[in-house]
Structure formats: structure tokens, C-alpha cells
Amino acid sequence: MPRVSVEVDGVRYDDDVEPRLLLAHHLRDRLGKVGTPIGCDTSNCGACTVLMDGLSVKSCSVLAVQADGHEITTIEGLGDGRTLHPMQRAFHEEHALQCGYCTPGMIMASLDLRRENADPSDEEIRAGLEGNLCRCTGYQNIVRAVRRAADDMRRSDQAEEAHR
Amino acid sequence: MIPAIFDYVRPSSLSDAVAALREADEEGKVIAGGQSLLPLLRLRLAYPEVLVDVSGLPELRGVRDDGDSLLIGAMTTHYEVIRDPLIQAHAPLLAAATATVADPAVRHRGTIGGSLAHADPAGDLPAVALAMDGVFVTSAREIPARDFFTDYLTSALEPDEILLGVRLPKAYTGWGFHYEKFHRTAQAWAVVGVACLVRRTNGEVAEARVGLTNMGPTPVRAYAVETAVADGPASRQAFQAAAQDAPDGTSPPSDLHGSAEYRRHLAQVLTARALAAAAGA
Ligand SMILES: Cc1cc2nc3c(=O)[nH]c(=O)nc-3n(C[C@H](O)[C@H](O)[C@H](O)COP(=O)(O)OP(=O)(O)OC[C@H]3O[C@@H](n4cnc5c(N)ncnc54)[C@H](O)[C@@H]3O)c2cc1C
Numbered sequence: 490m491p492r493v494s495v496e497v498d499g500v501r502y503d504d505d506v507e508p509r510l511l512l513a514h515h516l517r518d519r520l521g522k523v524g525t526p527i528g529c530d531t532s533n534c535g536a537c538t539v540l541m542d543g544l545s546v547k548s549c550s551v552l553a554v555q556a557d558g559h560e561i562t563t564i565e566g567l568g569d570g571r572t573l574h575p576m577q578r579a580f581h582e583e584h585a586l587q588c589g590y591c592t593p594g595m596i597m598a599s600l601d602l603r604r605e606n607a608d609p610s611d612e613e614i615r616a617g618l619e620g621n622l623c624r625c626t627g628y629q630n631i632v633r634a635v636r637r638a639a640d641d642m643r644r645s646d647q648a649e650e651a652h653r
Numbered sequence: 654m655i656p657a658i659f660d661y662v663r664p665s666s667l668s669d670a671v672a673a674l675r676e677a678d679e680e681g682k683v684i685a686g687g688q689s690l691l692p693l694l695r696l697r698l699a700y701p702e703v704l705v706d707v708s709g710l711p712e713l714r715g716v717r718d719d720g721d722s723l724l725i726g727a728m729t730t731h732y733e734v735i736r737d738p739l740i741q742a743h744a745p746l747l748a749a750a751t752a753t754v755a756d757p758a759v760r761h762r763g764t765i766g767g768s769l770a771h772a773d774p775a776g777d778l779p780a781v782a783l784a785m786d787g788v789f790v791t792s793a794r795e796i797p798a799r800d801f802f803t804d805y806l807t808s809a810l811e812p813d814e815i816l817l818g819v820r821l822p823k824a825y826t827g828w829g830f831h832y833e834k835f836h837r838t839a840q841a842w843a844v845v846g847v848a849c850l851v852r853r854t855n856g857e858v859a860e861a862r863v864g865l866t867n868m869g870p871t872p873v874r875a876y877a878v879e880t881a882v883a884d885g886p887a888s889r890q891a892f893q894a895a896a897q898d899a900p901d902g903t904s905p906p907s908d909l910h911g912s913a914e915y916r917r918h919l920a921q922v923l924t925a926r927a928l929a930a931a932a933g934a
Pocket residue numbers: 531532533682683684685686687688689690691692707713727728753754755756759762763764765766767768769770771775776777778810814815816817840841842843
């Protein structure tokens with residue numbers, strides 16, 4: 490079996506895996522990173538979205554062997570257990586979830602969107618999240634949460650800049 | 654679902670990759686970004702015995718200026734294509750069509766080579782390669798776009814042949830361009846798509862290229878439309894009249910997204926729109 494070395498949320502893991510093992514299953518079943526759910530069999534729903542070397546990917550559509558040598562960030566790598574990441578906080582405060590199944594993927598995709606666009610319009614947020622399906626919220630609150638998080642993150646970036 | 658068992662190799666040289674495919678004796682499959690292949694494996698619609706990962710082959714990387722053409726490496730991701738300065742300068746139609754493919758996460762992994770080799774008639778990039786008279790550079794030969802797409806999900810590639818990249822002529826630099834895609838929901842495949850290039854001289858259309866997505870088992874060129882608009886006025890009326898010929902010689906599918914009849918109608922409407930947008934009319 491091929492040996493795979495991935496860094497997940499800052500910790501390196503070396504494992505022998507079957508080639509057919511999906512990254513999503515590797516994360517959940519082998520590494521215990523169950524914060525990343527699986528919502529479909531067709532690569533459509535985006536619930537499983539994680540960052541690979543900083544770019545969003547659907548972890549159900551990457552083989553663990555393809556992730557060899559790469560860095561993965563999951564929803565579990567964002568907060569420290571006490572304080573929430575600004576994107577998580579905004580989802581909480583804007584009621585951007587009901588059942589929460591889509592939320593980890595939504596948040597990771599939203600971070601990817603913010604990486605390229607620090608001040609996204611509603612339309613840009615909707616386009617950036619087109620690969621993530623939510624069956625509960627109707628999306629309105631999700632868009633509002635992403636806009637609020639982007640505003641918060643921009644403000645704290647500016648404050649940090651002024652401090653320096 | 655979990656895919657059926659397969660072996661996996663990631664060769665670092667082209668000759669090793671071709672040898673691995675040859676050894677697999679038609680039971681091998683190339684994997685690039687995996688964004689079409691992995692869903693097929695998960696649904697157990699494909700059962701390859703060996704996956705040959707081509708991501709480690711330097712020959713498939715990068716976008717190169719080759720004088721009168723661009724050579725776009727097969728492993729160039731959709732995300733890279735959209736942002737590449739050479740592609741923006743000489744093949745903005747490709748960048749525009751690629752921006753409509755799937756969603757950001759799929760575009761981070763999916764590659765131009767995979768999209769073309771997959772030969773899905775609903776894929777957005779085959780019609781662009783056809784409209785631009787691209788040339789497919791493989792481990793064995795060069796194949797003109799019109800000979801590359803042979804049937805539904807079928808290309809001229811042999812089981813042991815690897816696509817290195819696609820060569821797009823610079824002849825269309827500066828032409829007006831537009832990709833008109835009709836789909837009902839976000840992140841959806843084209844019901845019909847139209848890839849269009851127009852060269853204008855003093856208010857007239859000098860010549861045009863039109864490629865159609867999902868109007869048959871392979872992408873098709875709307876030659877009748879190209880002839881009808883050449884050396885004519887760049888007006889919406891002229892484009893509408895010419896676009897009536899768009900479905901000529903096509904055999905669109907009937908499926909849950911629309912009937913063949915509906916697609917023929919869409920092809921006319923979308924071709925008129927694409928011509929107008931490309932010509933700035
Ligand atoms: C949710 C979703 C939505 C999508 N929507 C769209 C859309 O709207 N429009 C669109 O055009 N596409 C769409 N796609 C498909 C997407 O564009 C894929 O990225 C692309 O079709 C395949 O590229 P890949 O690199 O992932 O190829 P892979 O999945 O790795 O391979 C696809 C096929 O090509 C072969 N292949 C790959 N590379 C080579 C090579 N170098 N030489 C020889 N053979 C090769 C493989 O053997 C396989 O048969 C969508 C995909 C998903 C999952």
C-alpha cells in the first residue's frame with residue numbers, strides 16, 4: 490500500500506493507505522477529523538470542502554494518495570476550541586445554519602472566496618459559493634454572514650496595519 | 654460510495670507513464686485532476702485496474718508562447734487558465750468559457766487536458782478548442798481538433814496515449830469573443846453553449862468562428878453561420894438571421910434538461926446573442 494504523508498491542521502500524519510481511499514474518508518475514518526462531513530456521491534454538494542495548500546477542494550473528489558505531500562486545512566483547524574474564527578462567529582451570529590450539515594464546507598469555501606476578494610459583493614459571494622448546497626437556510630443568511638465576516642476581517646486587518 | 658479496488662502509480666517521466674498504460678493493456682486510465690474520473694469511480698460506472706497519475710510529468714505543465722501559437726499544458730488547472738496572462742492576451746475565449754465551468758473547488762483541481770480528453774459533449778472547453786482550430790499534442794502525435802472528438806465521451810486518444818497539451822493559434826488575438834452558456838442552476842452543465850469569435854473591420858464582420866456545446870455526441874462547428882455572417886453587417890438583425898442556421902447538421906440529445914427540438918431553438922437564440930456580444934453589436 491502506498492505511504493501518504495499529509496499535514497492536516499498543522500499536524501503531520503504518515504499512513505499506508507489503499508489507493509482508492511478518498512481524502513474525505515482518510516480525514517474522517519483514519520485521522521478522526523469528523524468535522525468534515527460527506528453529503529453526496531456526485532461531487533456536487535461541497536459539504537466536504539477543505540483547503541489544500543490554501544485552495545478549496547472537495548475532499549470526496551481527491552484521493553488520499555493525491556494529497557501526499559500537501560497541506561490540508563479542515564474546519565477543525567480554524568478555531569482553537571475556545572474562540573471562534575471570524576467566519577465561524579459570523580455564521581453563528583447571522584443564523585447562517587439550521588441543521589449545520591453544509592456549514593463546514595460553506596465556511597471553508599467562504600474562506601477561499603475571501604482569500605481572493607477581501608470585499609465581496611452579494612453577487613460575488615453567491616458565485617463563490619456555487620459549489621456548496623444548503624438544503625435548509627435559503628442562502629440569505631449565509632450570504633449575510635460571509636459579508637459580515639469579510640467586513641470584520643478587513644477591519645481587524647486594518648487595525649493590525651495601523652498598530653504596526 | 655467507495656470506488657472498486659485499483660492500483661495507483663505516479664510516474665515522474667513520460668516514458669514510464671506510457672509504459673505503465675501499455676502494461677495495463679487497456680485496463681489503465683490516466684488521472685489528472687480527477688474531477689470527472691473520481692465521480693465515475695465513486696458511482697462505480699468505471700472499473701480501471703490501474704490509475705496512472707500524470708501530475709508529476711513536467712511535459713504537461715505550464716503555458717508556453719510558441720511564436721504563432723500558445724501551447725497550454727494538459728495539467729494546467731481551470732483556475733490557472735482563467736488567470737494566465739498569455740491565455741488572457743491570445744485566447745480570452747478559453748478563459749471566459751473556463752470561468753463558467755463547475756465551481757471554484759472543482760476549478761482548483763480540474764485540468765484543461767482532463768476536460769478535453771473526457772470529451773463530454775456538455776463540457777464547455779471542447780467547443781472552444783474546435784472553434785479555435787486547436788491542435789492536440791500527445792505522447793505519440795498531433796491531432797487537429799476536428800479529428801479529436803470522435804463520439805460521446807470518446808476521443809481519438811489510444812489507451813496508451815497521453816495528452817501533453819493543446820496548441821491554440823495566435824491568429825485570433827484581438828478578435829471579439831464570447832461564450833454564451835445556458836444552464837438552469839448554479840454550477841450546472843450547459844444545456845447548450847456557444848463559443849464565438851468575430852473579427853471586425855470598419856463596422857462589418859470580416860469573419861467569424863462558432864463552436865457549439867451539447868448539440869450532438871461531439872462538439873460541432875456551425876460553419877453555415879460562419880459563412881452567413883462573413884463580409885456582412887455587424888448588426889443584431891444580421892446575426893439573428895444568420896443564427897437560424899446554427900442547428901444545421903446537428904443531432905442534439907433529448908434528456909431531462911430539454912428536448913432536441915428545444916436545444917435547436919436554444920442554439921439559434923444563443924448563437925445570435927454570442928455573435929452580438931463578440932462583435933460588440
Ligand atoms: C460538480 C461538477 C460540475 C462540473 N461542471 C462542469 C461544467 O459546467 N462544464 C465543464 O466543462 N465541466 C464541468 N465539470 C467537469 C470538470 O471540468 C472536470 O475538471 C474535467 O472534465 C476533467 O478534468 P480533470 O483534470 O479533473 O480530469 P480527470 O477526471 O482526471 O480525467 C477525465 C478523463 O480524461 C482522461 N485524461 C485526463 N487527463 C489526461 C491526459 N493528460 N491524457 C490522456 N487522458 C487524460 C482521464 O483518463 C479520464 O478519462 C464538472 C465537474 C464536477 C465534479
